[in-house]
Amino acid sequence: MxxxxxxxxxxxxxxxxxxxxxxxxxxxxxxxxxxxxxxxxxxxxxxxxxxxxxxxxxxxxxxxxxxxxxxxxxxxxxxxxxxxxxxxxxxxxxxxxxxxxxxxxxxxxxxxxxxxxxxxxxxxxxxxxxxxxxxxxxxxxxxxxxxxxxxxxxxxxxxxxxxxxxxxxxxxxxxxxxxxxxxxxxxxxxxxxxxxxxxxxxxxxxDLTSVALSMLAILPIVWGIKTVAASGSGVTATPIVVLATGGAFAVAFVRRQLRLEDPLLNLRLFAQRPFALVLTALVLAGVAMAGVGLLVTQYLQTVLGYSPTQAALWFAPMGLAVALGTTLTPAITRWVTPRVAITGGLVVSALGAGLLTQTGDLPVVVAGITVLALGTGPLFALGTGIVVGSVRPERAGSAASLLESGNYFGGTLGLAILGTVSAAVYRLRMAGTIPPGVPDDVARAAQETVAGAVSHGPGLAHAAHAAFTDALSTVGLIAAALFVVAAFLMRRLAPPS
The missing domain is CATH 1.20.1250.20 (MFS general substrate transporter like domains)
Known part of the structure; x- marks a missing residue:
């Protein structure tokens, strides 16, 4: 020995x-x-x-x-x-x-x-x-x-x-x-x-061609997603064309990486099951957290009426809870395997997101985002280790950049998809509650934003707050489903121990 x-x-x-x-x-x-x-x-x-x-x-x-x-x-x-x-x-x-x-x-x-x-x-x-x-x-x-x-x-x-x-x-x-x-x-x-x-x-x-292709793929896709999310119901052809162009460059980028002896991005890493599963779970968690973050910060300001600084303080528990969850992870893994820690954490996150479907007041919302965020700690701490540990130390930078790209895309998709869903729920709810006799231009403004409704009296304001609360509940439900899917993926991380 x-x-x-x-x-x-x-x-x-x-x-x-x-x-x-x-x-x-x-x-x-x-x-x-x-x-x-x-x-x-x-x-x-x-x-x-x-x-x-x-x-x-x-x-x-x-x-x-x-x-x-x-x-x-x-x-x-x-x-x-x-x-x-x-x-x-x-x-x-x-x-x-x-x-x-x-x-x-x-x-x-x-x-x-x-x-x-x-x-x-x-x-x-x-x-x-x-x-x-x-x-x-x-x-x-x-x-x-x-x-x-x-x-x-x-x-x-x-x-x-x-x-x-x-x-x-x-x-x-x-x-x-x-x-x-x-x-x-x-x-x-x-x-x-x-x-x-x-x-x-x-x-x-x-490989400078790969660098150019990666930029030509990523930037149009990110811009297109953001533009579609911002435009709500009035999506024009432009962002769709830009998205399709980015997608075409992405296909060209992937084909080039698989052909090159020494690629800019080693896509063969996705053949490794732990790498692919963890990266997928990180993207799903990113989608859920970004969507919830967007809705809760808006809810705090538009429905509960807090200033941006007050809203930032009430929202801070979300980031601090992730920080606490990642800090506790090394201690947790002394008692359970990484697979159990990550899966259990994601189930906790799903329960936190579920709390957001019970919206009605500030304590429930803050508790929901805190529990949701706390549960993601093991995924971010251990998942990061699994991704960068699946390559030779010399290639750690490449693996780390894939991880960062996954996090960024998860966040961008979350803002776009869940932002668009919440806007649609809000519009649907408002369309059914605007009282007769309200002028068309006022009704349109009220259906677009809470601010547009609030400026036209307490009746519309009450309806808008209820509609936005419904939108937050819907996003909470979708986030809970995403965390459950991520937990199922992590169950498959390794043979049962």
Whole structure:
């Protein structure tokens, strides 16, 4: 037995690796906060810069578009040029773009800065996750490290609006961007000292045709889904054509990846059952959580009448509960297998989503989103480990980028599909409850939005609140069904133990 000891000892992470993990939580928190921090600043910066409605949409969306379009390329690029080098380069670019955004003098300049932030942001997530996979070779230690990483991601997303609200009460809108500067400075100082460099020595050249095809597939699909969701009943031909174009490029991308010796994205990983099952479950959970998040934040503001900052505080338990769930996961897996932990968690999430069908007051809604989110913790913590653990350490960046793409697409689909379903339920309910004698233009406005109904007296307002509550119940029911499907998938993760 003695000759096995040295390698085993070498696989255990030491003090330097754990300190390195602390450094890696900085960009993780930052990228998560940055996604949500801008929503509350939008009215202030719009008034200051004189932005149009379309420009506002671009300021919000361009960051996510660039991350979605480039995360696959950046994950694979990190495998080729080195994860630490890509992380530190991306972080420096993120810091510079943040300062430029804070002092933007026109809507066009702010949109350009947000695009740069998205390009830099695409380097952060896959690099941090790939470095964690390389630094922690022991399965249990890696599980704990990934749980810490996931906790920071969800805590950051929950705290984004709250931090944004606090900053905006005391400073001008640019302060939400300057938040990144001290974090980036700490990363650039500590990173070279504590983070190891890792690259794939056997990686070939980056296939630029695949990069172009991935962008031409992802960006039209994401834009098309968002546009269909935003247009509700009045869908025009344009987003459908754009979606079809993106789909055609996606087919070309997949065919090229399967043909190449050294693809940008190794799609053969989907032949591995654990990889395919976990990724599918993560996308389903992403759809459910994004749809519920969208409806609950609207419910808090339009039906219960909270301000954006108050709504952000009441909504924060959702992100914090995911963070708590991922934190508890390493302790849970001391008692049960990962398969049981993930499946059980998803059943808890389904019960939480079920609570949202009993809507009527604030405590039920907050309890519902908290229970729903808490149950997803094991899936995010252990599922991430399963995905990145199913490839050679040299290819961890590529696997991590697939994971990020899955999360992003789940969220985008959730907003689009469940947002569209809720709008349809709201319209149907309102169509049946508008009293006779209401002018056509008022009826139309009331059927489109709660705000349109509220502005025309208490009778319509009451009907609109009831209709929106019904829409939230419907989304809760769909989310519960999605979690049940994900739980069934996770039951098949491994032979019964």
């Amino acid at each position: 003695q000759h096995h000891m040295p390698p085993a000892a070498r696989t255990r992470a030491g003090r330097r690796e754990w300190l390195g993990l602390v450094v890696l939580t900085l960009p993780t928190l930052l990228a998560a906060v940055d996604i949500n921090v801008l929503f509350l600043a939008l009215p202030q910066l719009s008034a200051d810069l004189g932005t149009s409605g379309v420009e506002q949409l671009w300021i919000i969306d361009i960051y996510g578009f660039m991350v979605a379009g480039l995360v696959i390329t950046m994950g694979t690029l990190g495998d080729r040029i080195g994860r630490r080098r890509l992380l530190l380069t991306g972080a420096a670019a993120f810091g510079i773009a943040s300062v430029l955004a804070a002092y933007a003098v026109s809507p066009a300049m702010l949109i350009a800065c947000r695009a740069l932030l998205g390009i830099a942001g695409a380097t952060l997530m896959p690099s941090t996750l790939a470095l964690i996979t390389n630094m922690f070779r022991d399965d249990r230690q890696r599980g704990t490290a990934i749980a810490v990483w996931a906790t920071c991601q969800f805590a950051g997303a929950a705290l984004g609006p709250v931090v944004g609200g606090l900053l905006l009460e005391h400073f001008w809108w640019g302060s939400v961007f300057l938040l990144a500067v001290p974090v980036i400075a700490a990363l650039l100082v500590a990173g070279p000292l504590l983070l190891p460099e890792h690259r794939d020595p056997g990686a070939g050249r980056l």
